Amino acid sequence: MSRSGFFSLSLLLPLLPLLPLPAAAQADYPNTSAMGSMGDPGAPWYRQCMAVRPAQPPARDIPPAGALHGLRQCGAQDRYYDTRQRPGATPSDWEQVRHCAYAESDATVLMMLYANGYGVSRNHDLALKYACSLPAAPAEMDGRVAHLNERALHHEARPFDQCDDITSGYMGGQCALIQDRLDSKARAVKLAAIMKTWQPGQQIAAARLQQALEQFAARRADQETDMSGTLRDALAIEAHGEELDLFAHDVQDAEKGKVPRYSEQQFQQLDKKMNLVYQRVLQQPAQKDGGPDMGTVTKEGVRITQRAWLAYRDAWVALGAVRYPAVAPHAWKALLTQRRIEQLEDFES
Template sequence: MRWLGVALLCGVSLGAQVTTPEEKNWEAVCKKVTSAPLAAPELKGPLRAEQLPQCDAEGLYYGFKGAADNAAALQCGWWQRAHPQPTRGDMFYGAGVLTMLYANGRGVAKNYDLALRFACEQTWAAPAEMEYRIGHLEALRDGKMPATKPFDLCDDGTSGLSMGACEAVTQGLADKKRMGSADAVAKRLPESAKDAFAKLQTAETAFEIARARGEVDLTGTGRAAFSLEEEGRLKDQFQINLQRFAKGDVPAATAPDVTKLDAEMNDVYRGLQNSQKYKNASGGAVTALGIQKAQRAWLLLRDAWIAFAAKAYPGLARERVEAQLIRLRLHQLRSLASSKN
């Protein structure tokens, strides 16, 4: 099955099917297009020579930290191609980004033949992925497929490695928007709440990592994508929490309500810790220890939220904040308790 891995780029989610031609003889095609030597162009900018060893062609192409910079991505891509890292499983490194730049004519004249060559030089693609990718580029070159959207390596992903890499692109682009939202929140905060907000963000990141690594099944080839997806969901929930707490848009709650919810959460948590399924799990599966680490990180996050809310939203009762946080955590724990995997 093929999937389009970059939801924010392609407007679809993982799992969407596409119908580009397959090139069953892709190995012969690749042998032909890579047979002749290819000299790198002389690119003297925009990056300085001392910047090239640390350049990030993927980040420059997609614009994770600002606007996309095709000229810098081109220069970085060529430098990376000249400095291969054969043990680094990065589908975008060097030839990968060059494939997209030349296929789309970004920062350089469109050249499908060169795009094909660079696609063939990307050695981490699975054979089925190469069938699709080479067929895709040939169809674009020969006018058999309309170029209705930019060509992307993630259009033809089939492997767990590609799933993870493409989910990282999706989350990288989403993170840029999330960062903008967080910065906007910080600017509106009273000065007394800004230090608490920084501590809250640190605690949130720690919990995201603990849950994505400890409460997500990482046994399959798509484990990197699944972990990144969960981190993304938690980051989005964090943004929602900021908006709802700022508006006071959370259910009313009393101290007894908090005590009851806390007891329910602890009961579910103890059940998970005593579950033979999680006590005996290993090899990337969710374990009792992973759940324990995530719970400890959540407790620190809860405390950070309460401290922040007291300063940022003084009119919002602590009970309402704590109850809402417990409800969300209780849902996560109950999902683990009901999981059949």
């Protein structure tokens, strides 16, 4: 689910070998590649990782060697989350996920499968071993190991997830991307169900609107998101998703008769206010109180996003004309203008 230049969801993470290998090949356990050192052998998480090192999966859980070749690049993490979201997922469904995870050496998925008992018997030692095989910052590794131990001690029923104990900006972005992909699929299903009975002209207008929406959402993500912090990727993904969520919500409301009812005068007032705020943003000093006003967001980025927003607004009016003809064009413009004002005002603070 790579959109607007975001990184790919497929994480082919290193996996501790399941069969004995020469000592040199086993040197990456526990996985300290993201720690900048060999890790602290005296740390509790390190000792616990070493204690479960001998753990091996039951032979019945490992796919036949002949089945692995056809599963290369099968997308274990996408399969895992899709199956978890599927009502009534069967043992056979989970078997496919597990076989894919073994084929891709995806320790993340195997950790979650054995922690949750999805298609396998719950196995704390194996879940912990796979957790120790993942590259992680020290705090992240310590938190994940402690979390798995707490689950085993208290028999926690809530599903365990790789994103439960993240501390790094990198994993924050990865987890935001995972959620965004799931949200996108659910959103697409709902919109498809709504629009499947629309007339051809209405569907054409909707397709054009969704293209304009994607451009605006992408610009909100890459041009109007402050990318100076460690969570920049997560914030950009969330900004993109928020616009798509608003659109889906607006369509669902309109289909129920909950349409905007602004007057022409209200729109004119909002439009005037937006233009004033927009000009203030573009005219404010580049520095204020010794620091940047908008982080990494530039005035040119705001201009680019504003142009994309205008195209999106006009595409909404075009859909409204053919699908909701009783709603005046200025009402749609007023609804979207009110939201745009709030976005622009964030850059004045």
